[in-house]
Amino acid sequence: MRALTWQARNKLQVDNVPDPTILNPRDAIIRVTLSSVCGSDLHLLGGYVPSMKPGDIIGHEFLGEVVEVGAGVTGFKKGDKVITVSIIGCGHCEHCKRNDFSCCDNSNPNPSITDIAYGQPCCGIIGYSHAFGGYSGSHATYVRVPFADVNLFLVPDGVSDEQAVFVSDAAPTGYFAADNADIEPGDTVAVWGCGGVGQMAIRCAYLLGAERVIAVDRDPYRLALARERAGAITINYESTDVHEALQELTGGRGPDRCIDCVGMEAHGTELDYAYDKAKQMLQLHTERGTVLRQAIRACRKGGTVSVVGVYGGLLDKFPMGAIVNKALTLRSGQQPGQRYAKRLFEHIQNGELDPSYLLTHPMSLEDSPEGYAMFKNKTDGCLRAVFRP
Numbered sequence: 236m237r238a239l240t241w242q243a244r245n246k247l248q249v250d251n252v253p254d255p256t257i258l259n260p261r262d263a264i265i266r267v268t269l270s271s272v273c274g275s276d277l278h279l280l281g282g283y284v285p286s287m288k289p290g291d292i293i294g295h296e297f298l299g300e301v302v303e304v305g306a307g308v309t310g311f312k313k314g315d316k317v318i319t320v321s322i323i324g325c326g327h328c329e330h331c332k333r334n335d336f337s338c339c340d341n342s343n344p345n346p347s348i349t350d351i352a353y354g355q356p357c358c359g360i361i362g363y364s365h366a367f368g369g370y371s372g373s374h375a376t377y378v379r380v381p382f383a384d385v386n387l388f389l390v391p392d393g394v395s396d397e398q399a400v401f402v403s404d405a406a407p408t409g410y411f412a413a414d415n416a417d418i419e420p421g422d423t424v425a426v427w428g429c430g431g432v433g434q435m436a437i438r439c440a441y442l443l444g445a446e447r448v449i450a451v452d453r454d455p456y457r458l459a460l461a462r463e464r465a466g467a468i469t470i471n472y473e474s475t476d477v478h479e480a481l482q483e484l485t486g487g488r489g490p491d492r493c494i495d496c497v498g499m500e501a502h503g504t505e506l507d508y509a510y511d512k513a514k515q516m517l518q519l520h521t522e523r524g525t526v527l528r529q530a531i532r533a534c535r536k537g538g539t540v541s542v543v544g545v546y547g548g549l550l551d552k553f554p555m556g557a558i559v560n561k562a563l564t565l566r567s568g569q570q571p572g573q574r575y576a577k578r579l580f581e582h583i584q585n586g587e588l589d590p591s592y593l594l595t596h597p598m599s600l601e602d603s604p605e606g607y608a609m610f611k612n613k614t615d616g617c618l619r620a621v622f623r624p
């Protein structure tokens with residue numbers, strides 16, 4: 236089959252590779268029909284997630300058709316149209332039973348790397364490095380999905396392919412971010428990052444009761460979408476002081492809930508950005524924390540900071556003092572989309588959510604390296620390039 240493979244930092248290529256096969260009775264093989272880029276792939280591309288090997292297939296946000304199931308799969312059959320939550324749950328461990336699928340104890344066959352780095356082994360993630368299980372990704376003709384009954388979801392009637400594909404990742408990540416923020420009716424929510432995840436977080440914050448959402452980015456096209464499609468008030472951080480603007484918009488209190496949809500590759504205009512970038516280049520720390528610091532500083536006393544932007548290791552100049560002295564709650568995680576997939580499909584069916592506008596660049600899998608270049612450099616108004624294998 237054909238697949239997009241990671242070769243080295245910032246080097247991708249489309250190759251012929253062997254087809255996946257059923258390895259365990261609870262596996263399914265999916266023929267991929269749409270496979271999207273995601274900001275998390277950029278961390279792989281940029282070399283920020285260790286344990287990638289040349290030839291690894293990336294991609295984890297996808298829609299497809301079941302072509303084969305193992306003997307232990309009961310809920311799906313050949314021909315079913317499905318999306319996959321790529322943060323893999325087993326369905327049986329104590330964490331999965333608590334609906335914390337992204338904390339699964341059983342889905343990572345290479346547990347030692349995250350065990351050493353984080354103190355406990357983390358779950359497996361499709362197409363996301365050997366530290367997270369070494370699973371082959373979805374930018375390919377076929378992909379193997381483990382624990383299929385837990386991680387596959389049937390696409391219901393009334394949901395288009397262009398909507399469904401984002402119920403795999405961007406939409407549940409945005410929903411999880413808003414859910415973790417403990418939004419109460421009347422709240423003002425600030426969202427950093429207007430990529431696919433940030434756009435969905437804005438919409439989901441409204442679905443969960445926010446009165447006002449303020450979104451921060453620098454890309455004029457993404458800011459325009461945040462206003463026109465997601466209903467946010469926007470701040471361009473390159474031309475406006477974000478802290479001052481947020482204080483002004485909230486009568487000096489700060490937003491009730493602050494959501495980081497940017498993560499470790501944040502850009503910035505302030506001194507801390509230059510500091511982070513220099514230390515990152517010297518490999519003295521791994522993260523660029525501009526957004527996290529801004530969110531913690533802006534958040535109102537007693538408020539919540541919800542982080543879905545991905546961080547991988549150690550962050551310097553972390554403002555713990557502000558968290559303690561302002562009584563902030565900090566919540567985070569990889570998205571447990573298994574909790575939200577059915578609810579998100581219902582919101583789409585009811586016309587309350589339409590993620591299809593994230594798909595700005597439909598492309599052939601053969602052109603996927605070009606799609607990644609556009610997505611990484613934010614050129615041609617690319618919000619998400621989506622490949623058809």
Ligand SMILES: NC(=O)c1ccc[n+]([C@@H]2O[C@H](COP(=O)([O-])OP(=O)(O)OC[C@H]3O[C@@H](n4cnc5c(N)ncnc54)[C@H](O)[C@@H]3O)[C@@H](O)[C@H]2O)c1
Pocket residue numbers: 272273274275276277278404405408427428429430431432433451452453454457472496497498499500501502503525526542543544545568569570571618
């Ligand atoms: N937790 C999860 O399960 C999960 C799932 C999917 C994606 N993610 C993460 O979410 C983040 C966003 O993903 P995406 O697909 O939307 O990526 P993206 O690259 O499309 O968007 C990121 C946006 O952040 C903006 N940005 C950079 N610096 C900023 C700053 N200082 N202030 C405000 N905005 C800034 C960029 O201009 C860009 O528009 C990534 O870190 C990704 O890894 C997490």
Ligand SMILES: [Zn+2]
Pocket residue numbers: 273274275276295296404
């Ligand atoms: Zn993702």
Ligand SMILES: [Zn+2]
Pocket residue numbers: 324325326327328329330331332338339340341342
């Ligand atoms: Zn589990």
